[in-house]
Amino acid sequence: MAQKTNYTKNGNEYYRVTVTVGRDSEGKLIRKEFYGKGKKEAEAKRDEYLNGIKNGLNVDFKDAILGELFRAWLFEVVKLSVKPSTFDKYEGIYRNYIKDSEIYGLKINLTKSIQIQRYYNKLYKSGKSSSVIKNLNKLLKAFFNYAVNEGYLMRNPCVKIVIPDANKEAKPEIETFTDEEIKKLTEVLNKHRLKALFLLDFGTGLRQGELLGLKWIDIDFEKKELKVQRTIKQVTIIDGDGNREYKTIEQIPKTKNSIRTVPIPSSLIPVLEEYKNRQKEEKLKAGPSYLNDIKKGYVFTTELGTTIDARNLTRIYKKLLDKAGIKYKKFHAIRHTFATKLFERGIPLKTVSLLLGHSNISITADTYTHVIPKVKTNAVETLNDLFI
Incomplete structure (x- = not known):
């Protein structure tokens, strides 16, 4: 038996049902139409839609891409x-x-x-x-x-997704500098303009953005400490039309614990003072074109007082490693070296975690699992005299 239809569109016959689903902003009735090859199919589509609304789904959920x-x-x-x-x-x-x-x-x-x-x-x-x-x-x-x-669907389809081979992907080993490599790099840095930047990072373990975001007001020469209060980062700013602009921006640190006070090794205080004097000389030489405030501005800048682009810093860093004959390691290896050396000297996990500004101690423990077993072994070895 042929199905009854009540509507023709583009030469094709359908059965159409309509339903009122509310009123628009002007008070006019909102009507939705549903089509099927027959009455039963059209009404099934209508009922599915109405049940969706009843269950809290957005009225436009079927049209959302x-x-x-x-x-x-x-x-x-x-x-x-x-x-x-x-x-x-x-x-x-x-x-x-x-x-x-x-x-x-x-x-x-x-x-x-x-x-x-x-x-x-x-x-x-x-x-x-x-x-x-x-x-x-x-x-x-x-x-x-x-x-x-927002009512577009009932359940999140990503909840029980399996990431392909997630457990097989080996965790990359962290890179650190050996004592010999640190010595070679220090020798190469002897007359370098940014000697203070690299040595300060070895002595404090700051993230690159934290290091570049340091201002002179953050450094207390008498107390021999610095405060991490901001970072600077080069990012692409994207507007709603997709236009892209590369800019240097100042941000708050990565986590709440990243805002912290870090002691500065005493031997680095003269290095920082020497660098500050050099910065003053650069300001005199550059004159009005110099863009940094020596008292309150950024600690590490270009010779014209502008912020240092992270990409340029990486290029400088790579050249220094080449000159020192050291195989390339990521800049973050300096931070890893700082933490590793502290563990090797018996500094407690909690203290290292605080100095690094990790959001919790488990991140520190997980990152430096290769060091901690050695530290535990060395700690137990100190008890040998009890049995002699």
């Missing part, structure tokens, strides 16, 4: 609550792994875990690391939590 809503969430919600450097990272994830991807056009309300899982599996097979996929999933999971709260 994953990529479109993700971008709106990223630029109109997330951007207001994170640091520019964090947003730069998130925007990169969106641009590289969501925009123009196979998941961009998925309907929000129909998105299933298996679709996301298949996409992650394809990324892994194409050569993307587990850590890259993990970061993508972390951001997508936050987005879907937002979508659930």
Whole structure:
């Protein structure tokens, strides 16, 4: 028996049902139409929609596209609550792994875990690391939590996702400088303009952004200590139209514990004083074009008083290592060396964690697991005299 229809569109016959779902901002009735090959199919679509609203789903949930809503969430919600450097990272994830991807056009309300899982599996097979996929999933999971709260879908499809080979990816070993390498580097730094910067980092373990963000008002020469109160970072600022601008910005430190006071080794005080005198000479030489305040401005600057770009600092650092005949290590290896040397000298884990500004002691313990067993062994070895 032929199905009855009541509506014709583009030469095709359908059965149409309509339902009122509320009023718009002007008080006019909002009506939704549902089509099917017959009455039963059209009414089933209507009932599905109404049940969705009854269960708290957004009235527009069936029209929401994953990529479109993700971008709106990223630029109109997330951007207001994170640091520019964090947003730069998130925007990169969106641009590289969501925009123009196979998941961009998925309907929000129909998105299933298996679709996301298949996409992650394809990324892994194409050569993307587990850590890259993990970061993508972390951001997508936050987005879907937002979508659930806003009523676009009932459950988060990223909750039970398995990151391909996440447990097989070996944790990279941290790099440190040996005593011999430190000696070689110190010799090369002897007459270098930024000698104070590198030696201060070996003596305090500051993160690169914290080091470059130091101001003279943060250093107490009498107490031989410095305060970490800000960082500077070069980031790409992205507006709503996607326009990009590379800028140096000042930010609060990474975590609450990152705002801290760190003692300065006594031997570095004369080095800092010498550098400050040199900075004064550079200001006199540059004249009006000098851009830094010697009393309250940044400690480490260019010869014209501008902030040091992290990329330029990395280039300077690499040249110093080449000159000293030391195999390249990341700049962060200086911070790792600081922590490792403290452990080797018997400094307690809690103290090292505080000096590093870690958010909790477990991060310190996890990062330096290669050092701590040796420290424990050495500690027990001190009891040998009890048995002689």
